[in-house]
Amino acid sequence: MTMPAAEHPLRSAARADRDGLMQRHPAIFHPSPARRIRAGLIIALLVGLFGYGLVVLDFDPARLVSGIGKLGHFLWFMLPPSTGTWAKFFVYLHALAETVAIAFLGTFTAAILALPVGFLVAKNIVPNVVIHFLSRRIVDTIRGVDELIWALIWVGVVGLGPFAGVLALLCSNFGLFSKLFSEAIEAADRKASEGIASSGGGKLHGIRFGILPQVLPIFGSQVLYFFESNTRSATIIGIVGAGGIGLHLAEQIRVLEYQHVSALILMILVTVAIIDQVSTRLRFALIGERAAP
Amino acid sequence: MSTAVPRLPDHQLSALAGAYAEAVAAKRRQLYIGLALFILAYIIAGIVAEVRPTTFFTNLWRFTDYIGRIFTLEQGAAAGRFVLFDVVEWMWGFDKWMKLLWETLLIAYVGTLIGAIGGFAFSFLSARNLTPNSTIGFLAKRWLEFFRTVPEIVFALIFVVAFGLGPVPGVLAIALHTFGALGKQFAEVAENIDMKPVDGLTATGATWSECMRFAVVPQVLSNYASYALLRFEVNVRGAAVMGFVGAGGIGQDLVEAIRKFYYSDVSAILVLIIATVMIIDLATEWLRHRLIGLDQRS
Numbered sequence: 001m002t003m004p005a006a007e008h009p010l011r012s013a014a015r016a017d018r019d020g021l022m023q024r025h026p027a028i029f030h031p032s033p034a035r036r037i038r039a040g041l042i043i044a045l046l047v048g049l050f051g052y053g054l055v056v057l058d059f060d061p062a063r064l065v066s067g068i069g070k071l072g073h074f075l076w077f078m079l080p081p082s083t084g085t086w087a088k089f090f091v092y093l094h095a096l097a098e099t100v101a102i103a104f105l106g107t108f109t110a111a112i113l114a115l116p117v118g119f120l121v122a123k124n125i126v127p128n129v130v131i132h133f134l135s136r137r138i139v140d141t142i143r144g145v146d147e148l149i150w151a152l153i154w155v156g157v158v159g160l161g162p163f164a165g166v167l168a169l170l171c172s173n174f175g176l177f178s179k180l181f182s183e184a185i186e187a188a189d190r191k192a193s194e195g196i197a198s199s200g201g202g203k204l205h206g207i208r209f210g211i212l213p214q215v216l217p218i219f220g221s222q223v224l225y226f227f228e229s230n231t232r233s234a235t236i237i238g239i240v241g242a243g244g245i246g247l248h249l250a251e252q253i254r255v256l257e258y259q260h261v262s263a264l265i266l267m268i269l270v271t272v273a274i275i276d277q278v279s280t281r282l283r284f285a286l287i288g289e290r291a292a293p
Numbered sequence: 294m295s296t297a298v299p300r301l302p303d304h305q306l307s308a309l310a311g312a313y314a315e316a317v318a319a320k321r322r323q324l325y326i327g328l329a330l331f332i333l334a335y336i337i338a339g340i341v342a343e344v345r346p347t348t349f350f351t352n353l354w355r356f357t358d359y360i361g362r363i364f365t366l367e368q369g370a371a372a373g374r375f376v377l378f379d380v381v382e383w384m385w386g387f388d389k390w391m392k393l394l395w396e397t398l399l400i401a402y403v404g405t406l407i408g409a410i411g412g413f414a415f416s417f418l419s420a421r422n423l424t425p426n427s428t429i430g431f432l433a434k435r436w437l438e439f440f441r442t443v444p445e446i447v448f449a450l451i452f453v454v455a456f457g458l459g460p461v462p463g464v465l466a467i468a469l470h471t472f473g474a475l476g477k478q479f480a481e482v483a484e485n486i487d488m489k490p491v492d493g494l495t496a497t498g499a500t501w502s503e504c505m506r507f508a509v510v511p512q513v514l515s516n517y518a519s520y521a522l523l524r525f526e527v528n529v530r531g532a533a534v535m536g537f538v539g540a541g542g543i544g545q546d547l548v549e550a551i552r553k554f555y556y557s558d559v560s561a562i563l564v565l566i567i568a569t570v571m572i573i574d575l576a577t578e579w580l581r582h583r584l585i586g587l588d589q590r591s
Contacts, residue, residue, distance in 0.1 A: 056399055057541070059464075063461065100338075149563070167349075253451055254454075
């Protein structure tokens, strides 16, 4: 974007006709006062609530400055990332494998369980208003509870360890997938199942040969997409004792072993990046590069 | 009405049918191989994650028992009965919890706003078609990726050590994660704009920042606001568990209730959180539809 030495002809033409332009397009040069006032009010509201929030939440400049100073200190101690001994590194590697296993089992088991439920929740398969409303609310409620809360509950049921993490991810993903699957089924083209009905097929035939082939690749793509985000979730549920690398991460932060912390974060980042790559490849193979979100 | 379908001579038909059967068999084989690999991965993952189906089924009664317990009153006149028999007793801490929920919402709001401002600035630097130079664009993208990938609760854990307990580390953790997430989504919006206004402004000799202000911002603002609202909703859920690590909001009371077995408190707080999340969900959806509607009208 280098500026030409001489003024561009377009610019000089516009300059020469400045008054004419302003007269012909008054709305651009003088926006209507009503719109300005509205924009001003919205900004004032946003900023006002922001200021109020800062006061209520105890934002104290002195504390911020000292905190940022400490953070700088931590960052300095984090370099270079190191796990100390190789033994420790393998302990972390095992925890990382556990994390990926939790994400894998949680994601795919939830998807298998959500498959029939997605059909039940879809409006075009089960047209009963009452069932539709109730099942939607139940699915929404399951989805509304965070993974960490599910993890706490399951730790109480099956004890500490990765199995509780699997069950926690399974629960929150089950709600999510049921909703996503039912939406995909509702959006499916009904011509195929109409064709099957017209050639004498029953309702189940319509679902199996009319709807399932349309929605299965979409389901697969969604599940793979969430596998990556679940890997990130699985890294943190260890904080409440549900297995995986989160336990080590929380512990090392508490005991101020910053080199270990940065090494752990680095390991998580690399793993998430690898899973992201793999799942993106698989998704492209499943639904084609263009359609992938 | 029936029409006779002309039947091919047998020798042609058998060749076609053979080719069809071969194609179907190849597809089936592929499916079975994929399925076998999947089951193998599933079993390995099951071993690594110490899945114990027997423990699960022998302890399943504890789960149903737990759900039953948290919806049973512990004290008061209606002790031992379903919580709705004495809502006042069930919601004994209503004022305190509503205050904490309000704090949770404010954490989410302030965090989202700070993150959105950062993401706004970085979206112009990192969008492929707008970046002032490709090195800055590359660096900005990696920077956003880092903040997006590290879970917010990890930031919260570190910030609690640096800033002390309370909502401040929670806000900063959400702000950083939002910065990364919104920065990427904003950049994707900016990469899909119509470049003609930008070319027009460049032709009149406008600087980079003038181009952004007058050619890009008017095109992207409503989409940016829509994504920011969506992120706010996600952040309300995130802020509700920030208290688990001491970073403010209602999570602190929830984790205490779960750990100390205050059964009916668990259900009361959960119900309040779920209701709040649903209200926020509906409100942001309504606002986003209005924003998109405005966009289509103008």
